[in-house]
Amino acid sequence: MPSLLDRTIAGLLPAVPRPIVRRVSSRYIAGEEFTAVVAAARALAARNLRSTMDILGENTDSVEKARPPAAAYLELVNRQVEAGVDRNVSIKLSQLGLTSDRELCLESMRAIVARSASHRGKVRIDMEDSSLTDATLWVFKTLRADYTNVGVVLQAYLHRTLADIAALAPLTPDYRLCKGIYIEPAAVAIQDRAGINANFLRALAAMFDGGSVVGIATHDAALIDGAKRLIAERRLGPDRYEFQMLLGVQEKLRDRLVAEGHPLRVYLPYGREWYAYCMRRLKENPSVAGHVFRAMLGLG
Numbered sequence: 053m054p055s056l057l058d059r060t061i062a063g064l065l066p067a068v069p070r071p072i073v074r075r076v077s078s079r080y081i082a083g084e085e086f087t088a089v090v091a092a093a094r095a096l097a098a099r100n101l102r103s104t105m106d107i108l109g110e111n112t113d114s115v116e117k118a119r120p121p122a123a124a125y126l127e128l129v130n131r132q133v134e135a136g137v138d139r140n141v142s143i144k145l146s147q148l149g150l151t152s153d154r155e156l157c158l159e160s161m162r163a164i165v166a167r168s169a170s171h172r173g174k175v176r177i178d179m180e181d182s183s184l185t186d187a188t189l190w191v192f193k194t195l196r197a198d199y200t201n202v203g204v205v206l207q208a209y210l211h212r213t214l215a216d217i218a219a220l221a222p223l224t225p226d227y228r229l230c231k232g233i234y235i236e237p238a239a240v241a242i243q244d245r246a247g248i249n250a251n252f253l254r255a256l257a258a259m260f261d262g263g264s265v266v267g268i269a270t271h272d273a274a275l276i277d278g279a280k281r282l283i284a285e286r287r288l289g290p291d292r293y294e295f296q297m298l299l300g301v302q303e304k305l306r307d308r309l310v311a312e313g314h315p316l317r318v319y320l321p322y323g324r325e326w327y328a329y330c331m332r333r334l335k336e337n338p339s340v341a342g343h344v345f346r347a348m349l350g351l352g
């Protein structure tokens with residue numbers, strides 16, 4: 053849980069001049085334009101690292117605001133092919149209007165997933181706060197009935213996650229498993245690190261045992277060691293899993309995993325809405341604020 057200091061810093065950071073926030077965030081955001089994110093993806097590929105791209109943008113609250121991001125993702129899956137980079141994108145459904153028009157969101161996603169499939173690409177549906185879990189899984193299940201190139205994210209800290217894995221088992225989903233970053237009440241989410249980590253490994257084992265391919269999204273060394281044990285025990289090949297990390301985070305650990313022969317994918321957010329993205333992440337998880345503050349002081 054975030055400390056009082058973290059929450060205080062998070063409340064103060066919006067007053068920090070944008071150029072300073074931009075300088076700090078440049079380590080974690082690939083850039084504003086497509087050329088920048090392509091350069092980042094190519095640099096990663098040269099180091100035997102995979103990538104997924106995400107277009108930054110605010111949650112949309114109207115049909116009119118939801119259409120441009122959908123068009124941008126359709127363009128992105130084409131441009132990835134033209135640029136010769138990984139054909140992999142990650143999408144938050146709230147950006148495509150999930151909260152204002154669920155059917156429009158579904159149809160926008162159907163068009164994106166279909167175009168990606170035509171390019172032998174993959175689309176990953178990101179998971180947001182718990183109020184959107186059911187709707188997000190509905191979109192995923194609807195699309196998965198027709199397309200195998202769509203995956204979904206589950207969050208280990210939610211009490212419901214093991215039940216969701218059991219319910220989704222007939223679809224053999226392609227998963228990303230993460231801890232979860234949103235502030236949720238105790239009735240909805242596990243509150244302590246040890247409990248979250250234990251549930252993460254239980255969820256990962258259930259996903260593997262169900263035959264799924266899993267993106268293991270964590271920077272926690274203890275969880276990575278636990279995941280490696282599960283992989284070794286089940287004698288899983290690299291076609292059944294990959295580790296996933298954020299751009300600019302735990303790079304030494306990332307490079308060590310690759311040197312050991314593990315596949316690893318890096319999340320590349322990009323776009324002009326970087327400031328709103330940074331502020332939203334701080335609101336969602338004030339614990340990040342302490343890390344940002346230390347980076348601003350040159351201590352991170």
